[in-house]
Amino acid sequence: MSWLSTLTRRFGSLSVTVIVLGLCLQTASGQSLESAISPGDVTRSHIKQEAECKLCHVRFDRSAQPRLCLSCHTRVAADVRTKSGYHGRLDERECRACHTEHKGREARIVTIDERLFDHSQTDFTLSGRHLQAKCAACHRPKVKHRDAPLNCAGCHSKDDKHKNTLGAKCERCHSESDWKQTRFDHTKTRFPLLLQHAKRKCVECHSDSQHLAETSRDCLYCHRKDDKHKGTLGAKCEQCHSEGNWKETRFDHANTRFPLLLRHMQTKCVECHADLQHFARTPLKCVACHAKDDVHKLGLGDKCESCHNEKAWKQALRFDHDRDSPFPLRDAHRKAKCETCHKDAGISSQKPNARRFSEKPPTSCFGCHARDDQAKGHRGRYGDKCQTCHIERSFGIISFDHGRDTRYALRGKHLPVKCDTCHTGSLYRDKLESQCYSCHVGDDRHSGQLGRDCAVCHGETRWQESSFDHGQSVFPLRDRHANLDCKKCHASAAFKDAKSECVSCHAKDDVHQQRLGPRCVQCHSARRWTEGSFDHDLRSRFKLTYKHAKTKCLSCHVKPVAAKVALPVDCINCHRQDDIHFETSGVQCERCHMPDSWRHLSGEAAAKKVKS
Numbered sequence: 065m066s067w068l069s070t071l072t073r074r075f076g077s078l079s080v081t082v083i084v085l086g087l088c089l090q091t092a093s094g095q096s097l098e099s100a101i102s103p104g105d106v107t108r109s110h111i112k113q114e115a116e117c118k119l120c121h122v123r124f125d126r127s128a129q130p131r132l133c134l135s136c137h138t139r140v141a142a143d144v145r146t147k148s149g150y151h152g153r154l155d156e157r158e159c160r161a162c163h164t165e166h167k168g169r170e171a172r173i174v175t176i177d178e179r180l181f182d183h184s185q186t187d188f189t190l191s192g193r194h195l196q197a198k199c200a201a202c203h204r205p206k207v208k209h210r211d212a213p214l215n216c217a218g219c220h221s222k223d224d225k226h227k228n229t230l231g232a233k234c235e236r237c238h239s240e241s242d243w244k245q246t247r248f249d250h251t252k253t254r255f256p257l258l259l260q261h262a263k264r265k266c267v268e269c270h271s272d273s274q275h276l277a278e279t280s281r282d283c284l285y286c287h288r289k290d291d292k293h294k295g296t297l298g299a300k301c302e303q304c305h306s307e308g309n310w311k312e313t314r315f316d317h318a319n320t321r322f323p324l325l326l327r328h329m330q331t332k333c334v335e336c337h338a339d340l341q342h343f344a345r346t347p348l349k350c351v352a353c354h355a356k357d358d359v360h361k362l363g364l365g366d367k368c369e370s371c372h373n374e375k376a377w378k379q380a381l382r383f384d385h386d387r388d389s390p391f392p393l394r395d396a397h398r399k400a401k402c403e404t405c406h407k408d409a410g411i412s413s414q415k416p417n418a419r420r421f422s423e424k425p426p427t428s429c430f431g432c433h434a435r436d437d438q439a440k441g442h443r444g445r446y447g448d449k450c451q452t453c454h455i456e457r458s459f460g461i462i463s464f465d466h467g468r469d470t471r472y473a474l475r476g477k478h479l480p481v482k483c484d485t486c487h488t489g490s491l492y493r494d495k496l497e498s499q500c501y502s503c504h505v506g507d508d509r510h511s512g513q514l515g516r517d518c519a520v521c522h523g524e525t526r527w528q529e530s531s532f533d534h535g536q537s538v539f540p541l542r543d544r545h546a547n548l549d550c551k552k553c554h555a556s557a558a559f560k561d562a563k564s565e566c567v568s569c570h571a572k573d574d575v576h577q578q579r580l581g582p583r584c585v586q587c588h589s590a591r592r593w594t595e596g597s598f599d600h601d602l603r604s605r606f607k608l609t610y611k612h613a614k615t616k617c618l619s620c621h622v623k624p625v626a627a628k629v630a631l632p633v634d635c636i637n638c639h640r641q642d643d644i645h646f647e648t649s650g651v652q653c654e655r656c657h658m659p660d661s662w663r664h665l666s667g668e669a670a671a672k673k674v675k676s
Contacts, residue, residue, distance in 0.1 A: 104166040107173055120165075133159040139210070149210065153185045176209070188214050192240025255281045259307040297343050322348050326374040391427050395456040405432060433459065441484075446491040472498045476524030509557035539564045543590040578624035580617065606633045610660040 106114045113119045119136075122128035134141035143149030163173040178199050183190045190197075202212050202219055213219060216234035223243060224234070237248040250257045257264075269286060270279055283301035284291060290310055291301070304315035317324045324331075336353060337343050350368035351358055357377055358368065370388045386392040393400075405425040430437065430448030436459055437444060446453075453464035467473035474481075486496060486503060496502065501516035507527065514521070521532040534541045541548070553569055554562050566584035567574060573593060574584070586603070587596035601607040608615070620631060620638055635653035636643060642662060649656070658664035 102166065105168050106165050107167070107171050108169050110165065111169070130159050148187065150186045188212075193242070194240055260309075261307050293343065296345075327376070328374050396458070397456055429454070445487070445489065477527070478524055510560075511558045513558055513560040544592070545590050576618065576621070578626075579621040581625045581627065581629040583628075606631075612659070 102114075102117075110120075113136075120129065120132050122132070134144065140149075140151045143152035146152060162175075165171075165173060167173070203209050204212075215232045216238070217224060217228065217232040220234060220243070221228075230237075237246045239245055239247055279285070282299035283305070284295065284299045287301060287310065288295075297304075303319075304313045306312060306314055337346055346352075349366045350372070351362070351366045354368060354377065367388075426432065428448045429450030430444075433450060434444075437446075437450070450459075452469070453462050455461050455463050487494075499516050500518035500522070501508065504518060504527075508518075521530045523529055523531065562568070565582050566588070567578070567582040570584060570593070580587075587598040589595055621629065631637065634651055635657075636647070636651040639653060639662070643653070656665050658666060
């Protein structure tokens with residue numbers, strides 16, 4: 065390029081540029097200006113963009129180049145935008161500062177000095193043994209550096225003895241200093257190691273390193289051979305045994321359905337639990353162990369604890385009905401004799417000193433008060449749960465609160481209504497509907513048109529009063545309609561029979577004799593019937609001009625119409641009697657006649673007339 069330097073010294077840089085451009089334009093047939101002055105070939109990765117310089121360069125604006133680079137390299141752009149990755153952590157600089165192009169097809173524009181590269185600028189900071197590893201160990205050939213795996217399994221899958229059963233987060237147990245050195249904290253699992261368990265080796269419980277997470281936490285998983293109960297007490301051995309000493313038990317009988325009290329605390333386990341394999345099957349009833357001590361011969365049932373205690377079997381307690389039975393005696397029941405409910409109560413013939421209650425008396429009110437239910441007129445229709453309405457102090461006192469005890473509170477006129485008015489059948493079997501319509505179907509003057517939710521308009525205080533808002537209907541009342549009496553439009557309570565067309569009420573006010581159709585709102589308003597305005601030019605297909613503008617509506621609209629007004633717009637439709645040609649010249653009158661006057665002819669028509 066010495067000739068270029070010579071020219072520059074002699075003619076100046078601007079002149080040389082013009083000369084070079086001229087030479088390039090003459091010698092480079094079919095080439096663009098940019099390609100003619102290209103400083104050299106680009107790399108193979110940019111070969112597709114080489115023909116279009118504008119993809120990477122903006123004329124006379126070098127600062128635009130980084131933006132064009134990032135428009136193609138979107139992943140790098142995302143790193144820069146989110147301040148992540150290697151490029152996102154670099155100080156702001158132009159792309160060409162590190163990646164210089166036009167050095168030839170085989171040039172490497174991505175160069176990294178492995179000795180000076182700071183890996184902490186990336187998303188993966190090197191520590192431990194990773195500091196000694198070579199770059200090629202993680203960065204494979206023909207794979208972008210940014211696509212190198214970030215999780216342990218990406219490089220150490222062959223070292224994973226668990227075969228990925230524990231997931232890819234190897235760092236939870238292994239460290240970067242030594243792969244074989246683990247730091248797993250068992251206390252953070254669902255099975256912390258305590259006492260004797262803390263001394264055991266991992267392989268004693270985890271025999272399969274591939275399925276550590278599947279290791280059972282049940283004691284029997286390891287201690288099945290030590291279980292003398294043969295699995296009959298389940299797998300929760302920790303209820304009795306501790307992790308300090310398997311043979312030492314700590315079972316608390318108070319946590320069972322049979323806590324040991326007084327004399328039972330001194331009894332040995334084998335006296336009740338003769339079979340170690342079937343602890344859970346040991347009966348809980350007194351007669352299971354004390355059948356020979358029952359002088360009542362089951363005449364009082366098997367609930368010996370009702371009268372006897374665990375301090376001394378022969379020491380009987382006074383039976384407390386409130387404490388020792390499922391039916392506490394209150395109010396009037398406390399004054400009743402035992403024989404009133406216990407019909408078979410009496411003295412046992414075998415044991416004169418033993419009272420017998422062999423049959424269980426009914427605990428429902430209806431069992432004793434069926435006769436009172438007939439007297440009240442319920443006749444069994446209200447079920448056997450008398451306590452729902454009655455109290456034990458007096459059968460005649462009613463405690464039922466419809467608003468508190470049901471989902472339908474009684475208000476207004478509903479309060480004085482008797483129960484049998486609505487509850488005509490069984491109280492519990494027949495589920496009453498809470499909709500007004502279920503009781504007031506006979507009062508519905510609307511013939512079912514307004515649905516079954518009567519509460520929308522009517523209240524519980526007075527049925528005749530209505531709170532209906534006409535503004536929520538399809539025909540809101542406005543202006544003169546707002547003060548009208550309902551009967552003006554609604555001849556009957558079947559409200560939906562009323563039509564919304566104006567002519568349904570204003571037929572007698574229609575001075576047009578229905579020749580302008582039923583859509584009165586096109587000209588009239590609800591504010592005042594006599595006010596009307598219709599723009600024929602905007603709202604029809606026929607603009608009124610010249611004499612048409614002065615013509616009355618009924619001059620063209622001569623016939624009543626039932627729906628939409630749709631008159632033909634042909635002249636002949638109204639001017640048939642004015643047609644002296646008798647349609648021999650066709651029906652397109654506007655071709656010859658002018659709209660300002662029927663007698664005025666167009667220029668072409670007038671010329672033909674003069675010629676003829």
